[in-house]
Amino acid sequence: MNSVRKVRLLVGKVGLDGHDRGAKIIARALRDAGFEVVYTGLHQTPDMVVATAIQEDVDGIGLSLLSGAHNTIFPKLLRLLAEKNSADIVVFGGGIIPEEDVPGLRKAGVRMIFTPGTTTREVIDWVTANVPPRRR
Amino acid sequence: MQTAGCSLTAQQPINNVVRVTIQALAAVLGGTQSLHTNALDETLALPTEDSARIALRTQQIVAEESGVANSIDPLAGSYFVESLTDRLEQEAQATIRRIDQIGGIVPAIEQGFPQREIAEASYLYQKQVDDGDKIVVGVNRFTEGDTMKAPLLKIGPEVETGQVARLRSVRASRDRPRHARALEALHGVARTRENLMPAILEAVRSYASVGEICGTLEKVFGTYREGRVQL
Incomplete structure (x- = not known):
C-alpha cells in the first residue's frame, strides 16, 4: 500500500474580480505536476472557500486576487480557517499585489505571495517544498 | 476592440506602451470601429491619470500622426493578410460547428466547452513562455535593466x-x-x-x-x- 498520499490543493477566486486566466493556468500546472487540485470557479466568498477546503480536505489554499481586495480577503480567510480548527492548511496566493503589501500579508499568515512574472515551475517547486500532507 | 491585457508585463512596464501601440495599429489596419488601449501599468494596479492619458495619446498618435487613417483599408490586397483572414475564418467556422453540435452556446457554456478552450490556450501560451519557446521581452529574454518603475495608483x-x-x-x-x-x-x-x-x-x-x-x-x-x- 502506498502510504504517501497526494497533496490536495484548492485554487480559489474570491470577490468580484473576474480575471481567472492566471488561476486556471496555476491550477492546471499544479495538477499536471501531480497534485490533486480543486478550482472553485469565480465569485466565491471566504466562507465558501473555507467550506470547500474543509469538505475537500485540502492541504493548501492558493487564492488569486487581481481586485485590490487582498488586504481584506486574506486576513478574513485566515481567521475563518482558525475558527474551524484548520489553521494548518497552508495559505498562499498571487495576482496583482503591490510589493509593499507583501510583508503585511506574510505577517498575517499568508505563507507566500507570487507576483506577475512567476513561472509555473516556481509555484510547483514552492508548493512541493512547503505544503505537506496534513496529519489526520 | 481592446488591446490584450495578457500581453502586458509587470517587468519593465514602460515597454507596455510599445506593445499597446503595435496592437492599436493592428486594430486600425484591421478596420476596427472602436478601440480601447490598455494603460502601461495595468498589470500592477488600476491606471493612474498619467498612464491612462498615455493610452489615449497612443490612439491619437496612431490616428493623427501615423497616416494609417488616411486610407479606408491600407492593407487591402495583401496576400499574407488575406490568407491569415481566411485561416481565421475557417478555424472560427470549425469552432462554431462544434458549438452547434453541442446544441448552442448556452449548453456549451454549461458543459464548460468555451471555458476549457480558453483555459487550454492560455495554459499552452504560459508553457511556451516558461519554456522559453515564446519570447517575451523583459520576462524571459532581455531581462537586464528591470529598474524601470511605473508610479502606481493607490486607492485607500x-x-x-x-x-x-x-x-x-x-x-x-x-x-x-x-x-x-x-x-x-x-x-x-x-x-x-x-x-x-x-x-x-x-x-x-x-x-x-x-x-x-x-x-x-x-x-x-x-x-x-x-x-x-x-x-
Whole structure:
C-alpha cells in the first residue's frame, strides 16, 4: 500500500474580480505536476472557500486576487480557517499585489505571495517544498 | 476592440506602451470601429491619470500622426493578410460547428466547452513562455535593466467609507414612495418580454442604487454561478 498520499490543493477566486486566466493556468500546472487540485470557479466568498477546503480536505489554499481586495480577503480567510480548527492548511496566493503589501500579508499568515512574472515551475517547486500532507 | 491585457508585463512596464501601440495599429489596419488601449501599468494596479492619458495619446498618435487613417483599408490586397483572414475564418467556422453540435452556446457554456478552450490556450501560451519557446521581452529574454518603475495608483480605504457615506445620504434624502414604485415596476417588467430600459431609467431617476437595480433583476433572472471547473 502506498502510504504517501497526494497533496490536495484548492485554487480559489474570491470577490468580484473576474480575471481567472492566471488561476486556471496555476491550477492546471499544479495538477499536471501531480497534485490533486480543486478550482472553485469565480465569485466565491471566504466562507465558501473555507467550506470547500474543509469538505475537500485540502492541504493548501492558493487564492488569486487581481481586485485590490487582498488586504481584506486574506486576513478574513485566515481567521475563518482558525475558527474551524484548520489553521494548518497552508495559505498562499498571487495576482496583482503591490510589493509593499507583501510583508503585511506574510505577517498575517499568508505563507507566500507570487507576483506577475512567476513561472509555473516556481509555484510547483514552492508548493512541493512547503505544503505537506496534513496529519489526520 | 481592446488591446490584450495578457500581453502586458509587470517587468519593465514602460515597454507596455510599445506593445499597446503595435496592437492599436493592428486594430486600425484591421478596420476596427472602436478601440480601447490598455494603460502601461495595468498589470500592477488600476491606471493612474498619467498612464491612462498615455493610452489615449497612443490612439491619437496612431490616428493623427501615423497616416494609417488616411486610407479606408491600407492593407487591402495583401496576400499574407488575406490568407491569415481566411485561416481565421475557417478555424472560427470549425469552432462554431462544434458549438452547434453541442446544441448552442448556452449548453456549451454549461458543459464548460468555451471555458476549457480558453483555459487550454492560455495554459499552452504560459508553457511556451516558461519554456522559453515564446519570447517575451523583459520576462524571459532581455531581462537586464528591470529598474524601470511605473508610479502606481493607490486607492485607500477612505474611498470606500466616502462612498458608503454618500450612499447613506442619498438613501435618506430620496423620494421613498417614488423609489419603491420604480423598483416594483422594474420587477414587473422583468417578468415580461418588454424593454427593461425605461423602467431602469425611472429607477435611476428615483435614485435607486446600481445594487438595488441589479438586486431587483436578480430576483427574476437569478445569478450565473460558475460551478466548480473541471480542468
